[in-house]
Amino acid sequence: MRQFVQTYFDDIFVHSRASEGNTAVEAHLGHLREVLLCMRENRLYANINKCIFGAEEIPFLGCFLGKDGVRADPEKVCAIVQWPVPVSQKDLRKWLGLANYLHKYSANYAEMARPLTNLLKKDAVWSWTSEAQQAFEAIKSSLQSAPILALPDEERPFSVVCDASDFAIGCALLQVDAEGRERVVSFQSRQLKAAEKNYPVHDKELLAMKYALVKFRVHLLGQKPFVIYTDHASLRTATSSPHLSQRMARCLSFFAEYNFTVEYKPGKQNVLADVLSRRPDYELAHLAYLEPPLYELIREAYAEDDDLAGLVEALSAPHKAVELTARQRSRLHRYSVVEGLLYYQVDGGDEPRIVVPNDEDLRHRVLYEAHDTPLSGHLGREKTYTSVARNFWWPHMYKWVRKYVQTCEACQRVKPAPSASAPLMSLPVPADCWRSVSMDFIFELPADARGHTGILVFVCRLSKMVRLAAVRKSVTAPQAAQLFVDNVFRNHGLPEAFVSDRDPRFVSHFWQHLFRLLGTRLDMSTADHPQTDGQTERVNRVLEDILRSVCAAEPTKWSVLLPQVEFALNNAVHSSTGFTPFYVNGLRHPRTPLTLPLASNLGGGEANAEDPRGLKGLRTSVKRNLLSFIETGEAVRQRVRDAMAAAQDTQKEHSDRQGRKNTLVFKFGDQVLLNAKNLPTPEVSAVGSTKLRTRFVGPFMVFGVHGHAYTLDLPSSMATHPTFYVGLLKPYRPAEAAEPEEPTASQNTAERHSPSSERDLPREAG
Numbered sequence: 001m002r003q004f005v006q007t008y009f010d011d012i013f014v015h016s017r018a019s020e021g022n023t024a025v026e027a028h029l030g031h032l033r034e035v036l037l038c039m040r041e042n043r044l045y046a047n048i049n050k051c052i053f054g055a056e057e058i059p060f061l062g063c064f065l066g067k068d069g070v071r072a073d074p075e076k077v078c079a080i081v082q083w084p085v086p087v088s089q090k091d092l093r094k095w096l097g098l099a100n101y102l103h104k105y106s107a108n109y110a111e112m113a114r115p116l117t118n119l120l121k122k123d124a125v126w127s128w129t130s131e132a133q134q135a136f137e138a139i140k141s142s143l144q145s146a147p148i149l150a151l152p153d154e155e156r157p158f159s160v161v162c163d164a165s166d167f168a169i170g171c172a173l174l175q176v177d178a179e180g181r182e183r184v185v186s187f188q189s190r191q192l193k194a195a196e197k198n199y200p201v202h203d204k205e206l207l208a209m210k211y212a213l214v215k216f217r218v219h220l221l222g223q224k225p226f227v228i229y230t231d232h233a234s235l236r237t238a239t240s241s242p243h244l245s246q247r248m249a250r251c252l253s254f255f256a257e258y259n260f261t262v263e264y265k266p267g268k269q270n271v272l273a274d275v276l277s278r279r280p281d282y283e284l285a286h287l288a289y290l291e292p293p294l295y296e297l298i299r300e301a302y303a304e305d306d307d308l309a310g311l312v313e314a315l316s317a318p319h320k321a322v323e324l325t326a327r328q329r330s331r332l333h334r335y336s337v338v339e340g341l342l343y344y345q346v347d348g349g350d351e352p353r354i355v356v357p358n359d360e361d362l363r364h365r366v367l368y369e370a371h372d373t374p375l376s377g378h379l380g381r382e383k384t385y386t387s388v389a390r391n392f393w394w395p396h397m398y399k400w401v402r403k404y405v406q407t408c409e410a411c412q413r414v415k416p417a418p419s420a421s422a423p424l425m426s427l428p429v430p431a432d433c434w435r436s437v438s439m440d441f442i443f444e445l446p447a448d449a450r451g452h453t454g455i456l457v458f459v460c461r462l463s464k465m466v467r468l469a470a471v472r473k474s475v476t477a478p479q480a481a482q483l484f485v486d487n488v489f490r491n492h493g494l495p496e497a498f499v500s501d502r503d504p505r506f507v508s509h510f511w512q513h514l515f516r517l518l519g520t521r522l523d524m525s526t527a528d529h530p531q532t533d534g535q536t537e538r539v540n541r542v543l544e545d546i547l548r549s550v551c552a553a554e555p556t557k558w559s560v561l562l563p564q565v566e567f568a569l570n571n572a573v574h575s576s577t578g579f580t581p582f583y584v585n586g587l588r589h590p591r592t593p594l595t596l597p598l599a600s601n602l603g604g605g606e607a608n609a610e611d612p613r614g615l616k617g618l619r620t621s622v623k624r625n626l627l628s629f630i631e632t633g634e635a636v637r638q639r640v641r642d643a644m645a646a647a648q649d650t651q652k653e654h655s656d657r658q659g660r661k662n663t664l665v666f667k668f669g670d671q672v673l674l675n676a677k678n679l680p681t682p683e684v685s686a687v688g689s690t691k692l693r694t695r696f697v698g699p700f701m702v703f704g705v706h707g708h709a710y711t712l713d714l715p716s717s718m719a720t721h722p723t724f725y726v727g728l729l730k731p732y733r734p735a736e737a738a739e740p741e742e743p744t745a746s747q748n749t750a751e752r753h754s755p756s757s758e759r760d761l762p763r764e765a766g
Helices: 024-041 074-081 089-101 114-118 130-144 201-215 233-240 246-255 271-277 294-302 306-316 318-323 326-334 360-371 381-389 397-406 409-414 477-492 509-518 530-550 562-570 581-586 620-655 745-752
Strands: 005-008 011-014 057-060 063-066 069-072 158-164 168-176 182-191 226-230 260-264 335-338 341-344 353-355 436-442 454-460 466-471 497-500 521-524 671-675 696-706 709-712 723-725 729-731
Touching (some): 011 024, 011 057, 074 089, 074 130, 114 130, 158 201, 168 201, 182 201, 201 226, 233 260, 294 306, 294 360, 306 326, 306 335, 306 341, 360 397, 381 397, 409 696, 436 530, 454 477, 454 530, 530 562, 562 581
Parallel strands (some): 226 260, 436 497, 497 521
Antiparallel strands (some): 005 011, 063 069, 158 168, 168 182, 341 353, 454 466, 671 696, 671 729, 696 709
């Protein structure tokens, strides 16, 4: 009887098909008679109102079972489709709970639901955006047209297809039916976690394979040999590779439970798995939402840090200082508590800085704000450290910054490898800010909404402050002059000298005539030697790197981010001067979202109606402070001039040396990045512009060494020879958590004074 009867709790299913000369109906009536007689003998009763007889398909556990397979229950699909737009997280959670039950019918459900699941995260603020609405409608449409899935037949062999993309993994369980058709038994997919997105391509494909085996374990474990299809050729030999990373070794240990072989199927043939893991219209979508204030998160995290919690308690209630360890008591004088925030101060001349507790996520959030945002511009290790160290402190902070910047995915792909320089002809050091200005253009950027494809760059040669303006390819000399007036002259006046290359825009009759009228001297670069104006060339390269980093998602919107990029350049310590351009010009650091003051620190004084400017009460001491401020400004500028002269000498010494060979050596299994300069643009960037495409692609695994050349494990979509000279490669550093270490007094002191020069000067202005 079990051949045609299945039971589930108190439900009985009788299924029949034509056999032995009987039609399906005749066979079904005979089966029903046997079942009902058996129930009568055992005094089991059926509710006639709940019985269904002679049906081609029946409802069961939210789906419909029939001769062709299993499909979603139309009533549940109708309920999902007619559901109104959610107005709260609670409403959305209800709707997703219903939709998730039917996710196995959708080939790309995980990726479609990503904007919606982001709204349910712990710290997300409810904001129903256009991306959320598109995802809401896409899931409805997908379930309305859901395919009929085959019922698994444990007597027939299964096969699995799997694939991974940059943002999701997906797989499908397949089986050939009695008619020889390959049918889908189940779809599965999910989004990659934050750490998994940093995996190299090889490890992402292994992760997709492991995910498939976990999801389909009940059908695959202990069964006959089955096949896994992948579009990553190197996985065929992964199980026999002698060089394994720890992650690969763990995966292979898990795979040992299963009896399968891996077969290569190119991406263009592996359409099903590609659909599961890739959805271009969602790949670059971003959901913007507000997060709780950083200071509040820091306050809350003190309670989880035993060391700092004791310090906060002892400073708030001095009688509890006796409960501290001897080591804590010896450091207590360096700390203070203001409005629940713990501050650290090395000595009396040092600015108090907020102590960030031993919370990896919190410290990474501070580093993200100081490095990854458009206001920070993905600048280097020293500049990022100086930005963080102005307002925050924690033990071994410099090591955290170094590790964070070294493993930044965007920086590794964008920043160039060290290269040789030609002999350098240095220009005289200017006497003051904006007395000498260098100018240049950057072109071949993706056209923005207004047709701009270039940037006009003005640089103060002393302070290194930059002013940026978006321009068209057809920019004329009068237009460039107007941009100079709008961006430089109105803020800083006229310079005494311009430094430019032999661009027609600068040597036109209009410019020459304008410079003569204003008494401005035009210093032209040596012919065919643009490094005479090396400062602007260097700024241009840094500017392009920042745009590559912050505009990767939407390259055509680079002009919208230009003000933030300009701010990032001017707020970063320059290696030649030791100061930020903002500080050299105004002796103060601008506030950023990371450094907003506490509410109690904001000015609360009331203006005097008789003396609104506060001049009548100006005492001699205040005048002395103003004089000190002026003297400090002159001291800063003199130090900048000295530092620039020394930097020019050092740069010339390095530039005049012969180029150094790339002596990097890689071994089998290493992860490397590949220089994209010789690769076709479509393989590197989705936009036609070469300016904003990444300099390096990857990471790829080395699986062949041939002297100074290396063979890489490239995906099949890259139609290029996989062997490259070592000069085109650089090591890839995956992002891993920095390991907190116990501080020592000498380390804290050394870290505190490296590498900023700004801290050694008095701060007379906010």
